[in-house]
Amino acid sequence: MKLRKLAVAASIAVMGLSAAALSTPAFAQAKGKAAATSGQEQFFPLLVYRTGAYAPNGVPWANGFLDYLKLTNARGGVNGVKMIWEECETGYATDRGVECYERLKGKHGGATAVQPLSTGITFALTEKAPVDKVPVVTAGYGRSESQDGSVFGWNFPLIGTYWMGADVLVQHIAKKEGGFDKLKGKKITLVYHDSPYGKEPIALLQERAKMHGFDLSLLPVAHPGVEQKATWLQIRQNKPDYVFLWGWGVMNSTSLKEAQATGYPREKMYGIWWAGAEPDVKDVGDGAKGYSALAMQHGAEPNSKVVKEILEKLHAKGQGTGPKEEVGQVLYMRGLISSMLSVEGVRKAQERYGKGKRITGEQMRWGLENLDLDQKALDGMGLGGVMRPVKTSCLDHMGSAWARIHTWDGKKWNFSSDWYQGDEKVLRPMVIATAGKYAEEKKIVRRTADDCKK
Amino acid sequence: MFYRENGQFKTSYKADQQAFAIPQDRWAIVAIVAFAFIGVPLLVDEYMFRAILVPFLILSLAALGVNILVGYCGQITLGAGASMAVGAYASYNFLIRVDGMPALAAILLGGLMAAAAGIVFGAPSLRVRGLYLAVATLAAQFFWDWAFLRIKWFTNNSSSGSVSVADINLLGWTINTPTDKYLFCLGILVAFSVMAKNLLRGNMGRQWMAIRDMDVAATVIGIRPMYAKLTAFAVSSFYLGVAGALWGMVNLGSWEPAAFSIDRSLQLLFMVIIGGMGAISGSFFGAAFIVILPIFLNQMLPLVGTLFGLDVSTALVSHVEFIIFGSLIVFFLIVEPHGIARLWATGREKLRLWPFPH
Numbered sequence: 001m002k003l004r005k006l007a008v009a010a011s012i013a014v015m016g017l018s019a020a021a022l023s024t025p026a027f028a029q030a031k032g033k034a035a036a037t038s039g040q041e042q043f044f045p046l047l048v049y050r051t052g053a054y055a056p057n058g059v060p061w062a063n064g065f066l067d068y069l070k071l072t073n074a075r076g077g078v079n080g081v082k083m084i085w086e087e088c089e090t091g092y093a094t095d096r097g098v099e100c101y102e103r104l105k106g107k108h109g110g111a112t113a114v115q116p117l118s119t120g121i122t123f124a125l126t127e128k129a130p131v132d133k134v135p136v137v138t139a140g141y142g143r144s145e146s147q148d149g150s151v152f153g154w155n156f157p158l159i160g161t162y163w164m165g166a167d168v169l170v171q172h173i174a175k176k177e178g179g180f181d182k183l184k185g186k187k188i189t190l191v192y193h194d195s196p197y198g199k200e201p202i203a204l205l206q207e208r209a210k211m212h213g214f215d216l217s218l219l220p221v222a223h224p225g226v227e228q229k230a231t232w233l234q235i236r237q238n239k240p241d242y243v244f245l246w247g248w249g250v251m252n253s254t255s256l257k258e259a260q261a262t263g264y265p266r267e268k269m270y271g272i273w274w275a276g277a278e279p280d281v282k283d284v285g286d287g288a289k290g291y292s293a294l295a296m297q298h299g300a301e302p303n304s305k306v307v308k309e310i311l312e313k314l315h316a317k318g319q320g321t322g323p324k325e326e327v328g329q330v331l332y333m334r335g336l337i338s339s340m341l342s343v344e345g346v347r348k349a350q351e352r353y354g355k356g357k358r359i360t361g362e363q364m365r366w367g368l369e370n371l372d373l374d375q376k377a378l379d380g381m382g383l384g385g386v387m388r389p390v391k392t393s394c395l396d397h398m399g400s401a402w403a404r405i406h407t408w409d410g411k412k413w414n415f416s417s418d419w420y421q422g423d424e425k426v427l428r429p430m431v432i433a434t435a436g437k438y439a440e441e442k443k444i445v446r447r448t449a450d451d452c453k454k
Numbered sequence: 455m456f457y458r459e460n461g462q463f464k465t466s467y468k469a470d471q472q473a474f475a476i477p478q479d480r481w482a483i484v485a486i487v488a489f490a491f492i493g494v495p496l497l498v499d500e501y502m503f504r505a506i507l508v509p510f511l512i513l514s515l516a517a518l519g520v521n522i523l524v525g526y527c528g529q530i531t532l533g534a535g536a537s538m539a540v541g542a543y544a545s546y547n548f549l550i551r552v553d554g555m556p557a558l559a560a561i562l563l564g565g566l567m568a569a570a571a572g573i574v575f576g577a578p579s580l581r582v583r584g585l586y587l588a589v590a591t592l593a594a595q596f597f598w599d600w601a602f603l604r605i606k607w608f609t610n611n612s613s614s615g616s617v618s619v620a621d622i623n624l625l626g627w628t629i630n631t632p633t634d635k636y637l638f639c640l641g642i643l644v645a646f647s648v649m650a651k652n653l654l655r656g657n658m659g660r661q662w663m664a665i666r667d668m669d670v671a672a673t674v675i676g677i678r679p680m681y682a683k684l685t686a687f688a689v690s691s692f693y694l695g696v697a698g699a700l701w702g703m704v705n706l707g708s709w710e711p712a713a714f715s716i717d718r719s720l721q722l723l724f725m726v727i728i729g730g731m732g733a734i735s736g737s738f739f740g741a742a743f744i745v746i747l748p749i750f751l752n753q754m755l756p757l758v759g760t761l762f763g764l765d766v767s768t769a770l771v772s773h774v775e776f777i778i779f780g781s782l783i784v785f786f787l788i789v790e791p792h793g794i795a796r797l798w799a800t801g802r803e804k805l806r807l808w809p810f811p812h
Contacts, residue, residue: 050769059769089752089772094713095509099749102505120712123616127707131630196616196710210474220603223712441550443620 040358042078042346044069044085045104047116052091053173053224054249056279057331061117062087063322064335067310068343070321074313076349079356084108090121097121098128105132110362113137113156113342120196122155129154134361135345135368139338140165140273140296144200147427148435149369149397150446156368158341159390159400160296162272163430166201166244168294168403170208171420173242183215189235189257191228192246194220201246201272207430225251232258245271245293252280256288263392266291274401277330281408289410295330297387298337299406300413302328306336306384330413335385344371369452371396388419394452401427457805473651490640495633503632510745511639512700517725517737518650519693524723525731526654527686528666529579530587533594534694535718536575540598540710541568541695543608546617549703550610557622557629561642561699568695569688571598576687580680595716602711618708635704642700646693650734653689662686666732694722724748728786730795739794747782751775 019304046065049058069083077083086107088100097116105111111136116122122142129136130153135141137156144163146155172189174180190205192198203216209216217238219231225247230256235243243264245255251274259266267290271280276293278300290387307328314320326332348357349367357365371392378384392399401422406413439446457478464470476478498507520534545564548555556716575594581585602608602615609617621630629638653659661682664672669679702709721744729740752775790797804811 001624035500048768050767051772055769087768089768099505102501103753105501106501120710123618123708123710127618191801195712199615441618441620 008404009431040080040082040356041082041108041111042358043108043110044083044169044342045101045107045114046085047090047097047100047114047118047121048087049090049117051089052093054092055301055347055443057249057274057277058117059322059328060277060279060329060331061335063326064332064337065115065323065333065339067327067332068313068336068339070314070319071306071310072343076439078343079350081346081350081356081358083343090116092118092120094118094120094124101128105134109358110134110361111357112346112361113368115139115338115342118142119143119200119305120195126152126155126317132361133365135365137338137342137345137368139341140334141197143196144204145431145434145438147396147398148431149392149394150448150452151435151439152397153447154365156341156392156397158368158371158392158398159337159387160273160403161398162197162200162246163204163427164398165272165294165296165403166204166387167208167422167426169244169272170212171291171423172270172405172417174212178213183418185215186214187238187240188214188242188244189217189219189238189240190244190246191219191221191231191235191253193248197248198246202432203434204426206432207426209230210422211426220424221247221251221255225404226254228258232262232264234258235264236262241268243269245269245275247271247275247280249279253283256281256284256291260284260287262454270294270405273334276413277334278326278413281330286410288408290407292405292407292416293413295404295406295413295415296334297400297402297404298330298333299404299415300328300330301333301386304328304333304361304365304384304386305384307333307382309382310336333386337383340381340383341368341371341390344373344377348372368392369397371399371436380434391428394447394449457802457808459806473648473655478778484770487644491637496637506746506749508632508635508639508705510741511636511643512697512705512726513520513722513745514738514741515643515646515700516694516697516722517640517729517741517784518647518734519690519697521726521729521731521734521737522650522654522693523686523690524726525733525736526666527662527683527690529576529683529686530584530723531591531599531690532588532716532719532723533575533591534722535714535716536598537568537572537694538593538689538698538701538718539602539714540691541565542616542709543602544568544695544713545699546619547610547700549570549619549622556624557703558624561696561703561712563700565585565692565695566811568698569692570690572687572694573684576684576691579618579683579687592716594717599711599715605632616708616710620701622703639700639704642696646696647734650693652653658682658685658689663732679681724783726793728783728793730793730798733793733795735798736793736795739798743794748775748779751778 048062049055050062069085073082086104088104090097090100097118101114111134115137116125116127119141122136122138122355125136135154135156137158139158140160142155144161146152147161174183177183205216219234221228221231239376245252247255259269266288269291270291273294273296276295281288281291298316315324345364345367346359348370349363350357352366353359353363369392371390373390375389378387378389388400388402390399402419404415404419405417407416459476474483516538523529523531541564544567545560548560548563575591578590582590609615621628629635661677664677665679665682673679698714706713725744728743730736752771754775755771756766763808
């Protein structure tokens with residue numbers, strides 16, 4: 001009987017709580033709107049993952065992102081406009097990510113731009129962005145065809161897409177072999193995370209395989225990627241000339257350990273830029289020696305000016321995010337640069353819509369579409385030598401197709417190649433064709449040159 | 455006091471056989487549905503619609519489908535997510551491959567395809583029971599996961615395996631705003647709930663329940679187990695298929711097979727177990743518990759933190775959310791193994807005597 005009473009009480013409590021839950025967000029949103037009318041602050045929703053299977057990679061990225069926003073405020077904001085933000089934990093799950101986005105997009109006068117750091121969430125937000133007028137910035141991930149800004153008006157895969165990454169990897173191998181004609185008959189295996197993220201490069205690699213006559217075999221690895229015995233058994237049987245690794249989180253270090261166990265030379269393994277950071281190789285240590293990965297322009301940059309500035313202005317005062325030792329690591333820098341691109345979008349938009357004013361999502365899109373970061377601007381931000389100039393346009397939402405390779409020497413990442421540029425002759429037709437198919441499915445009319453000027 | 459049946463006499467068979475024989479129940483249901491259709495769109499904002507209500511409605515429909523099979527026919531399934539996937543991808547293919555296909559027809563056809571698939575993968579239920587059947591239905595989950603990931607035809611040769619559809623259209627009504635989506639899903643959910651309620655009170659539902667309670671005895675009184683079990687699989691998969699099509703086309707807009715993974719199957723099974731097996735209302739309670747509670751906790755904890763002057767980090771919130779959510783599940787299973795619906799029924803029984811219990 002006592003249990004019964006307890007149960008009834010509990011159920012009533014839960015009902016009451018859920019009623020409260022229903023009213024909380026509405027309340028919070030109302031509060032956000034009220035704040036916006038008075039404040040001149042630029043709001044960024046931060047969709048991060050600090051827990052779950054991918055947290056080791058998600059945390060440094062989020063710290064870098066946050067630190068750059070803090071640094072911008074410490075530098076006095078963008079023409080006096082301060083950055084504000086709110087974090088929401090997605091756990092890399094698409095449905096939670098969408099919920100986070102819905103929760104934050106209306107707060108503090110509206111989101112400026114959103115960066116979900118997940119291809120799955122990007123796919124879902126791509127549907128929502130045009131309606132809500134919030135740009136989706138996916139620096140180095142997301143859907144490759146969204147480079148075509150005339151169809152994907154609100155997606156910005158700035159400074160890198162997976163097709164461009166895969167293209168650079170093929171170029172690098174061709175260079176090593178001594179020319180594209182030498183690739184004929186070579187065996188390349190792609191070990192990929194079995195999700196839209198991992199499947200992105202397949203289309204490009206197949207195209208390149210057709211062009212140069214190399215054999216491409218595809219080996220998917222199921223989420224979260226800790227079970228790869230069968231995959232590496234196949235690699236041992238096939239003896240491919242090269243292995244491309246398209247993993248994320250724990251999958252990368254597992255792959256390297258398996259490669260070590262099967263005796264596959266790490267020198268012949270190449271990862272995408274998401275498989276080329278400290279958390280991927282740290283645990284493997286010497287076992288990963290010789291393994292190379294793409295560097296999305298930047299590598300680990302502990303000596304760059306911007307990092308020193310962050311250490312001095314934030315971490316020295318105890319205002320930094322995360323451990324001091326991780327500042328300047330690969331994923332930290334990736335977050336920092338992603339954040340910088342958003343901030344620069346705001347700056348550009350202010351040039352047109354009024355300096356020192358708050359920028360709306362729609363104005364932000366113009367800003368991102370007209371980004372023009374030359375060497376001088378980069379030097380001024382302390383990013384000279386870290387990355388190359390970026391220039392976007394209405395039709396090209398990527399802005400820069402440069403990448404290089406870095407190699408793990410057992411202790412740190414070192415650059416091991418020159419700069420490469422994704423081949424427009426291969427990429428552009430694929431982007432146009434795939435984006436066209438999407439436009440047809442979704443019944444989207446391409447933006448014309450006049451639409452772009454608006 | 456308010457919930458007395460004294461003095462309510464039924465003078466005809468028709469009155470006695472109504473879906474809700476007690477007028478209070480009837481009016482309460484009508485009031486809730488009317489409120490959902492008229493009141494809710496006036497009251498809530500976009501966030502509620504898109505992040506909470508639409509997922510809640512669609513997953514309620516899916517949980518109803520699972521409840522028909524698990525709660526009413528006693529056949530455990532771990533392939534619910536697969537049925538949703540079949541519904542979603544089948545309706546997607548109908549929509550893009552057949553010119554001029556109306557969206558609603560595509561959704562229902564998707565449901566029918568899921569029903570057909572459900573019959574095929576339900577066939578092992580004729581031989582095996584209980585946990586063994588659960589393992590057999592797992593085959594459906596893995597098969598369809600594989601099929602939609604690997605067979606290009608299903609995804610219209612999309613390079614990354616994810617598909618997307620334009621806003622759907624119902625007799626000139628373009629469903630694109632959050633309110634439209636909510637009303638569309640609500641309309642389908644109400645229609646399907648009414649259908650389920652009547653199906654379960656009728657001949658077929660009684661057969662299923664007889665099979666659930668004791669299949670040998672049911673066979674002895676003349677119920678064909680094959681027919682009863684396979685119809686349960688078909689109807690359940692039909693519901694799941696329609697829910698899957700809605701999940702893909704209305705809620706997500708673009709999706710990949712991961713949206714219907716084994717996690718989804720388990721989530722639906724938990725909804726039914728926590729909500730209440732063998733009770734239609736249990737599906738709604740379960741869906742509410744699983745969909746709304748984590749989001750609520752996630753938003754509430756930082757507020758609680760600020761109340762005590764603590765700055766709660768996102769990682770901590772997420773950990774605490776899991777702890778509380780998990781312990782609530784355990785709590786409910788210990789205190790009321792028959793689910794929230796049973797709590798509700800107990801409360802109602804008490805209300806009948808209130809304020810003068812024996």
